[in-house]
Amino acid sequence: MKGWLDERLHTSSLFQSLFAHPVPKRSNFLDYLGFATLFAFINQAVTGILLATVYHPSASGAYASIQTLQNSVAGHFVRSLHSWGANFMVVLVGLHLLRVFFAAAYKRPRELTWVMGGILLIATLGLAFTGYLLPWDQKGYWATTVGTAMAGYVPVVGDFLVRLLRDGTQVTGATLTRFYAVHMLVLPALLLLAFVPHFFFVLRQGMAATDELQEAEARGEDVRKISRPFWPDVALRMAAFVLLVGAALWLIASLYPKGLGAAADPLNKAHFTPEPAWYFFGIYQLLKYFPGKLDGLAMVGLPLIGIVVLFSLPWLDRNPSRRAKRRPLALGLAGVLVLGLGLLTYQGMNSVPKALAGTGVIAQPSYSKDIQPILHNSCLQCHANIATYPGTLKRVTPGNPETSLLYQHITGSVQPQMPFGQPPLPKTQIQTIKNWIRAGAKNN
């Protein structure tokens, strides 16, 4: 077989030219992150095709088809793999990007590989965003409503863009079908179109890590001591790394199967508060720091600047050095950016309501166990700091619920009744808070 192919296509010399090169011993698993991302994409493709065989892309059928799927063990697992796989892919793309940035591998002569990578990043985030709507549950419906509404802040054509994304003024069955086509056909096609050159450039130019070997060779050194052949030594290491990533994915998908929330209700009778997927929490949180008039800047301006910087980075950064010590500005700026985004994401995730464990009135409530979770759930979204003890104390007169601002607002004795624009807190929670204030509002 091998000989037969070689005779016709000269496969062995092709193979030799692609895979026989040496790789420095210093190169480690961080250089395999791109390969792991490819694995995550293959996982998405396989599980996605399986899901497409049972999914009904319509407002009337989508939710029920996912419900039916959840009833079968294999079906539920495939969906969990697809959902967790999306998270894996976003994380791996991000880590791959950071690694390439840190190693300065985007610099000459690999500018185009970086640009293709930028397209791959955007396609990945686009897939994550469009996939979120497809189960047609409350989470997906409202995240998509808010997410597409952001396009409305683009000057002049904003309103048209929103209607183009939704195929109408609001998120309807037509939007679902449109997102389905984009998720299934447009973005995967874009991803493959960008991936082919991305991968080809790496094969053609070699990994950036191998450049040091060529320099050593040019100096007349023997590189065999500081390198190992790609095939089969490094390839085996890559395979082992991908096996590890794959095992982690399967383990997490089986330990934490993907649930299905309530069906989409475009009238939002249950007063669901929208929230994005965790990887968009950074921008979600950022919006809270922008005063009303500048909202558009955070929603359109900053992402636009981010995209422009991403694609022009190889030309913006004119420092030819690849050594970390000689790139203080680039690494410093990137460090601030990553830390900031991480902090915003963390804050955003913490400001989202969590399910409350206990119900019923608690006679002797503890601040951290009983009061804080209620504040976390119902107040923190608008009132920063309210769920910290000093923040709570500002709105409370220890021992006297009736004169405490917090109690007055949740009961409505002082208007407006809180939570603002939502149904009042359950009587049991109000009584629990009352008990806590009456007992002295202690930090227990």
Add this chain to the structure above:
Amino acid sequence: MDKGSDKDTDKRAVPVTRRRFLGLGVGSVAGVVALGYVGLAFDFLNPPPAGAEPLREVGQTGDFNVNEPRLVTYKGNGIEQGVYVINLGAEGWLALDFHCTHLQCAVNWVGSVNKFMCPCHGGVYDIRGHVLSGPPPRPLYHRVIKIQGNSVMVGGRQA
């Protein structure tokens, strides 16, 4: 540069060779075909205008008390849709879209304070949909409303 003079030094004035002409031809054909498909796709995906929804009956005039906005619902485009219908008494009738103009969360009418409130970022509107406070950049969208006899008819978005 003047076309007639200095032909020898003007590099742009390369004579059109057969090779170049055919190359341009291949490029133009590909360009025209591609442009055709792009135009077609744009036309196909072009969303309906904002006010395209037909008028439909959502109730009788007697169903709506003066100054008490009511969310009326109907089926459309595969989903349950809604619109706030407001009887302003002598000032006539108003239909308001219930999506907050900030990021389009669903606003709720809170009767105890006579305001529309958005739970997401604290946008507040009065009974006519004007912004009272919070981040919304513009009033709630108006929907077409017509009273025919005793029927209240509601249509698509205005402006």
